[in-house]
Amino acid sequence: MGIDIVTIIKKELEEVFRNKYILTTMASFPLVFSIVIPLIYLFALPPNVTAADVATFKGLVAGSEGMEPRQILVAFIIQSNLSFYLMMPAVIPTVISSYSIVGEKKCGTLEPLLATPVSTRDILMGKTLAAVIPSMAITWLSFIIYALLVDTVTFSIFGYPVVPDVLWLIALTVTAPLLAVMSVYMSIVVSSRMSDIRAAQQISAVFIIPLMSVFILELFGYMSLTIDLLLLISIAIGVADLFLIKASVGVFRREEILTGSA
Numbered sequence: 001m002g003i004d005i006v007t008i009i010k011k012e013l014e015e016v017f018r019n020k021y022i023l024t025t026m027a028s029f030p031l032v033f034s035i036v037i038p039l040i041y042l043f044a045l046p047p048n049v050t051a052a053d054v055a056t057f058k059g060l061v062a063g064s065e066g067m068e069p070r071q072i073l074v075a076f077i078i079q080s081n082l083s084f085y086l087m088m089p090a091v092i093p094t095v096i097s098s099y100s101i102v103g104e105k106k107c108g109t110l111e112p113l114l115a116t117p118v119s120t121r122d123i124l125m126g127k128t129l130a131a132v133i134p135s136m137a138i139t140w141l142s143f144i145i146y147a148l149l150v151d152t153v154t155f156s157i158f159g160y161p162v163v164p165d166v167l168w169l170i171a172l173t174v175t176a177p178l179l180a181v182m183s184v185y186m187s188i189v190v191s192s193r194m195s196d197i198r199a200a201q202q203i204s205a206v207f208i209i210p211l212m213s214v215f216i217l218e219l220f221g222y223m224s225l226t227i228d229l230l231l232l233i234s235i236a237i238g239v240a241d242l243f244l245i246k247a248s249v250g251v252f253r254r255e256e257i258l259t260g261s262a
Contacts, residue, residue, distance in 0.1 A: 026134065120249055188252065
């Protein structure tokens with residue numbers, strides 16, 4: 001990694017930690033998805049769960065044949081929560097990267113960077129990593145809190161820690177980072193042509209929604225994420241990332257920004 005990219009990352013992270021809106025947004029994810037939602041789900045479990053109650057879930061939970069009805073229900077709830085941890089790296093980077101491009105254009109702090117001899121590719125790479133690093137840090141921190149809480153509460157039900165398993169590990173170490181990169185470069189493509197932060201965030205989110213629909217279907221039990229399906233999704237996202245990285249360099253026209261025509 002070049003010194004220019006490292007310098008840009010440091011500069012961008014300083015901006016992130018000075019922005020109260022971004023910090024509040026990032027801090028809300030561990031609180032909501034790692035503590036509040038699991039507690040609501042797990043402590044609202046009915047005392048008696050029958051086989052009929054979980055008949056529709058059996059095909060969605062791996063290894064359900066050897067589980068009791070209450071275990072199937074808990075396992076389904078835990079597996080469904082995986083969707084939240086794939087939404088985080090798709091949503092958080094749009095907040096950071098939109099401010100990084102549009103916010104700096106409005107404040108006039110982007111132009112001095114563009115006037116330097118640093119290449120466009122290095123500028124975008126630095127801004128991308130500055131959005132991906134805190135986004136993934138929040139995602140992983142949230143999961144650690146979630147895993148500790150869930151394993152503590154469900155140990156009496158299963159007799160062993162249930163998370164993380166292979167599916168969760170693939171999602172958090174492969175799919176989530178690829179989603180974060182996609183989210184950032186999608187935001188860069190949109191933000192490069194806009195001057196309003198909120199509009200840039202909303203339009204970026206629109207492009208992410210079709211992908212997120214897969215995880216929403218899983219969240220509500222209409223489909224089940226398997227290891228093979230998750231790997232296939234990861235490959236597709238990786239291919240899309242390569243396309244977006246190339247496209248972002250083309251649409252980020254630093255000359256137009258410097259002259260005020262973008």
